[in-house]
Amino acid sequence: MSRSIRRGAVAATLALALAPLAAACSSGTDAATTQLKPDSAYTQVGTIKVQNLSLVTGDEGSGLVSLGGALINESDKPETLKQVTLAGAAAPGTMKGQDGATSITVPARGAVYLTGEKGGPSVTFSGAPDATAGKYVDVTFSFSTVGQTKLGVAVHLPEDHYEALKPSSSPSAAPSTPSAPATTPPASAPATGTSASPPATGAASGAPESGGPTATGTATAPATTPAANSSSRPPASNEPANS
Template structure:
């Protein structure tokens, strides 16, 4: 066999041995492709910088959805996020602070706020109708001083690293409405077979401070 034919045979054997390994890299539950994040979007207008913006749905693509992003305020005065509009969504976005109060969310001067995730403010769509997983949905954030900031975050389900930022509705906690009586209102009777009972009892129960709309 000539030298050129031997080299060709060796190359063919190497190609056949490498092919199964290459195929294995893209298959299975531990595939590297499962770790590839969808494209995040970022934009800046004036003192406001928005990064890592997504619209996250329930894992099955139904139920509520939420807008998540990191918002930076590079100005010397606080700004308020007063509203968010998602094009095509059937519901309005409800803004809720980390304290459970509905309304504008303040971004401190030279500070930042994360929308979504445990202990953070939320921007919730009560329904994901009109929000299609995989789409880049046109979204407008309205700020008190900067005005409108437009971007098109990708719609993705709350799986893998997005799971902690899935749709969660924050509600304020309510203190108990009743307090136990300090002492019984009646005194023990001297008659046998009777006894005094306290008239006061706790009438309220603490409410759940946060409920997941799963």
């Protein structure tokens, strides 16, 4: 077989092998390469798109889980996210919206991003021990107008680009303990009271100066006896005239 015939056979074989791939690439937006789905969860309810959802755990044993994602409003009116629940959590998620609101409002033709940014909107769940990394847990969104939607969301460890979403524990009440030492200074009050009491006893016993050497407890007795004797002697002052 000549060299030119062998080249023609190889070209024909390659053309047959590449024909299915060429057909897939030429099918526009329906091509298989455009049908790949991201790892993060997404859904749509009415005019609200919920995209790029992920759950991120807190410290081991804390039971805290935070929600990350994007809420996109395709309506001409604002939409309010009233509640978010996590399957197995002790309570609905704690939401922090704009200006300290307990709900999150998605503006008309706008979006809200849950990225873990300090001071930004957030959703945090507590008491969720079953939400461990590698699992999918159902999350339910309740909106004011379009209603509810539920979907499974993957749980991740707070690592790499998920680290910013790590939920933090609420501040403890430990800073209030320093007030305890402030109560100890009144304990010095009895010391000042005892120092004030000796002058008071000294004034009571200081009527006669001769009583100074005696104990303060007995000083009151001598003070009363002279008075008693002087009151009993008025008749005796007249006796020298008889002698």
